[in-house]
Amino acid sequence: MGLIDRGLAPKPLTKMLNLARSYSLWMYQWGLACCAIEMAAAMGSPRYDIMRLGVIPLPASARQADVVVIAGTVTDKIVPSLRRLYEQMPDPKYVISMGSCANCGGPYWDSYSVTKGVDQIIPVDVYVPGCPPRPEALLQGVVLLQQRIRDEDAAARWRGETAERGEPIVVGG
Amino acid sequence: MSGFTTLAGVSDFLRSYLTVAIFGAAAALLVGGMLGLSRLIQPRHPTPQKFIAYESGVDPVGGGWSQSQIRYYVFALLFVMFDVEAVFIFPWAVRLDVLGTFGLVEMVVFIVILALGLAYAWRKGVLRWV
Numbered sequence: 001m002g003l004i005d006r007g008l009a010p011k012p013l014t015k016m017l018n019l020a021r022s023y024s025l026w027m028y029q030w031g032l033a034c035c036a037i038e039m040a041a042a043m044g045s046p047r048y049d050i051m052r053l054g055v056i057p058l059p060a061s062a063r064q065a066d067v068v069v070i071a072g073t074v075t076d077k078i079v080p081s082l083r084r085l086y087e088q089m090p091d092p093k094y095v096i097s098m099g100s101c102a103n104c105g106g107p108y109w110d111s112y113s114v115t116k117g118v119d120q121i122i123p124v125d126v127y128v129p130g131c132p133p134r135p136e137a138l139l140q141g142v143v144l145l146q147q148r149i150r151d152e153d154a155a156a157r158w159r160g161e162t163a164e165r166g167e168p169i170v171v172g173g
Numbered sequence: 174m175s176g177f178t179t180l181a182g183v184s185d186f187l188r189s190y191l192t193v194a195i196f197g198a199a200a201a202l203l204v205g206g207m208l209g210l211s212r213l214i215q216p217r218h219p220t221p222q223k224f225i226a227y228e229s230g231v232d233p234v235g236g237g238w239s240q241s242q243i244r245y246y247v248f249a250l251l252f253v254m255f256d257v258e259a260v261f262i263f264p265w266a267v268r269l270d271v272l273g274t275f276g277l278v279e280m281v282v283f284i285v286i287l288a289l290g291l292a293y294a295w296r297k298g299v300l301r302w303v
Contacts, residue, residue: 004214061227081230087222158216
């Protein structure tokens, strides 16, 4: 039926849904390389606890995730898996690209086997630069993403209009 | 005495089933309401990938069905027996004040007989997780 898609839902309802969604993100962790260690520190360690922001980093599969964090070098070999798992996530979904390898190829920009940036495969909402970025940088990315979710136009986003994604957020810049 | 209608039109016996019916209807309404509300406001973007089995991004191999292990029949057997015992104990417990000491001793004998069966099963080793 899609009340929100067709714009029939009242504004206060979509505002409330945005608020609820932004504080209950289920984060699918795509730890590929060294950035995975920093991501694990951000998710699991008590110092940089991400659960205090409302983010639960423990979905059992892509099917239960709201946001995916690509942390590490994306090689050409894993790209079909990445694309398939992104498509298996239910809408509305968000992508955080963590580390310079996932942003643009990073130190392996000249390699024959590295995909120079995960945004060649999937649309990215937040770029977190760093090699590796500190866990606080990832948390800043999550906070900025939460602000973006709270302020976004749910109807346009849920219709899947890519223009409504807005400019990707770059942490620290 | 429970079949004929009172002045209110419905006997007390049937009225107690009304409570169960209202409870069931409330449960169905609650679940249906939540799923229906979710269906109303969710975005729907079906992609082909959303309809295949999840296997960490690789092509799923093998069927989704597996055989049940028939050796777990022992647990089903024991469950049925002790469940029927519980079914007998419930109405007895409700009417214990009427049945008195005689009823108590009778039920204790019943439970002891079934406990002997449980002891036999225990000694045979069927309670170990095979």
